[in-house]
Amino acid sequence: MTQGALFDALGTLHAPVAGTSARIVSLVPSITELVCDLGLAPLLVGRTGFCIHPSALIGDIPKIGGTKDVNIDKIRKLAPTHLIVNIDENEKPTVDRLAEFIPHVIVTHPVRPEDNPALYTLLGGIFNVQQRAQQLSTEFQLALQGLQARRPSQPPQTVLYCIWKDPWMTVSCDTYIANMLDLIGWKTWQVPASDKRYPVFEWHDALLHGVDMVLLSSEPYRFTEEHVDALERQIGKPVCLVDGELISWYGSRAIRGLHYLKELADGTSDWSA
Structure with a gap:
């Protein structure tokens, strides 16, 4: 393998792109933000409706649908040279259709927080912003070192991380979310005998005996403090x-996110119930 070669998740x-000739469509909200933070917002020609950050830079960039229900014809008219997708967030049949007319499809799949510097390097190398990518990598490593150096304020906990209701859904231990939580000793409760990465579950006594705390995420389902209060009354566990x-x-x-994890673990976050 050539040193410095730019391989994606597949x-x-x-x-590397010659000059500033790239026309980028991003189907991944977090990567749209990363593209902008790398200084590449002028190269973005399309984004999903869920790509909302940074708001000051993406407001005029055309929306091309959602992460899973994109408008193929609209993307075709934008004449992109590069498409950025993610294995979890985008549908392979859709990506295959887009690959028929987009020359370069960059597939991403971070599953651990530690995968982020490689993601910065990949996009920084392709679009010739290596210096900015290195700056982000340095910032990430310093934040990670600071988190790892903290003294745990409490013993490890088993948490149930909820991403949806009606039906209730959680995350498996091989997801990015679970690996983030693991950095502060929060182990993700697993749905028994499920091989799904985002499985459906039902509330029952065995589940409640197996978890110390329930986490309600603000996205993709917009859980609120009202949900927290109602669920705490229902299950009798910290939420x-x-x-x-x-x-x-x-x-x-x-x-x-790494700084936020430290705040969560120390109980100093504004989001803590």
């Missing part, structure tokens, strides 16, 4: 509302 080798973007978004937001 092992596809990407070449905490958490900022889903800071826990589940990789990319540049992950740097803030």
Whole structure:
């Protein structure tokens, strides 16, 4: 393997872009933010309706649908040279259709917080912003070191991280979210005998005996303090509302996410119930 080669999550080798000729469509909200934080907002020609950060830079960039229900014809008219997608967030049949007319498809799949510097390097190398990518990597490593150096204020806990209701859904231990929580000793409760990464579950006594705390994420389902109060009364367990973007978004937001984890573990976050 060539040193410094730019391989994406599927092992596809990407070449650096000549100058500023790229036209980027991003189907991943967190990576749209990363593209902007790398200084590449002028190259973005399309984004999903869920790509909302940074608001000051993306307001005029055309929306092309959601992460899973994109407008193929609208994207075609934008004449992109590069498409950025994610294995979890985007549908493979849709990506395959887009690949028929978009020359370069960059597939991402961070599953651990530690995967972020490689993501910065990949996009920084492809779009010739290596210096900014290195700055982000340094910021991330310093934040990670600070989190790892903290003295735990409490013993490890088993948490149930809820991402949806009606039906109730959680995350498995091989997800980015679970690996983020693991950095502060919060082990994710697993749905028994399920091989799904985002499984449905039902409330029952065995579940409640197996968890110390329930986390309600602010996204993708918009849980609120009202949900926290109602669920605490229902299950008799501690329930905490958490900022889903800071826990589940990789990319540049992950740097803030590491600081947020420390606040959560120390009980100093404004989001803590």
